[in-house]
Amino acid sequence: MKKTLLAGFIGFVLVGCVSDIKYNYVPEVTQKSYPDLNVVTTTYIGDDMVRQGNIKTMDVISFPVTTQVNRFWSAYIIDAGDYPKLGEDKKYLFFAAKSVNGNATVKSVNVPATPIGIRVSKDSSKNEVCISFTTGTDFCEAHKQFTYKKVSVTNQDGFQQTLIYNGMVGSKINIGYREFNNDMARPAFSNNAEYDLSRSRMIRYKGTVIEVLQATNQHIKYKVISNFNTSH
Structure with a gap:
């Protein structure tokens, strides 16, 4: 009888608020090239001379310290970190349960349900933070410390090129x-090329044009005239 009452009480606690996580947010993806064109750059052996890939800029919720969301004898712990936005509706913002770099997560303490996201009200008067479950329920507590910001990371799902x-x-x-x-090398698309500087100081590869100013077996000084993505 006691076990039945306890299970019912736990169910009542977890079903306090119900909301479906929205996955309607799309981060901004831009193409980024290194180095800037027509700038004298020095690179050492084994390092990238030219690099081009996609940069993803996304909205995140940032917790500066480890944050605990309590409810009776149970709790969730949010590691300090930046958690990417998943979506929003008229009332709430939804964020992932794992940080941008994957080193910080939302962890459960004495709670059987699996955390799948963080929900925050657009009404900031209470600074309420809710943890969303796979069951579609939320676990909330007010007066928490967090901020919103944008972060930029290399888009590991995109295509990247390097020299x-x-x-x-x-x-x-x-x-x-x-x-x-x-984020995985494609061996079939890897290659090495030699250039004789006694014949020309301008080298070209897949649309990239480089003017070599100085070269040794330790370093190279150069200017990139055009990159992989430069319009011709």
């Missing part, structure tokens, strides 16, 4: 080309 300086032998420099997709 790598591999050193110099005689008058020839060796440049490595690598493509990455979903």
Whole structure:
């Protein structure tokens, strides 16, 4: 009888608020190239000379310290970190249960339900934070410390290209080309090319044009005239 009453009470506690997480937010994705065009740059052997990929800029909720959301004898712990936005509706903002870098998460203490997100009211008067469950219920507590901001990260789901300086032998420099997709190297799209600087100080590869100012077996000084994504 006691167990039945306890289970019923736990169900009552968890079903206090119900809301479906919205997944209607789309981060801004822009193409970013390194280095800037026509700027003298020095790169050392084994490092990227030219790099191009996608940068994802997203809204996050940021918890500066570890935050505990309590309800009777149960609790959720939100690690300090930045949690990306998932979506919103007229009343609420919804954020992921794992931080942008994946090092911080929402953890449960004496709660059987799995955390799947963070819900925050657009009415900021109470600073209420709610933890959303797989059951569609929420676990809330007011007067929590958090802020909203934007963060930019390399989009690991995108296509990236790099040129790598591999050193110099005689008058020839060796440049490595690598493509990455979903943050994994694609061996079939990797290549090395040699350029004889005694014949030309301008080198070209897949739309990239580089003027070599100085080269040794340790470093290279150069200017990028056009990048992979530069219009021609």
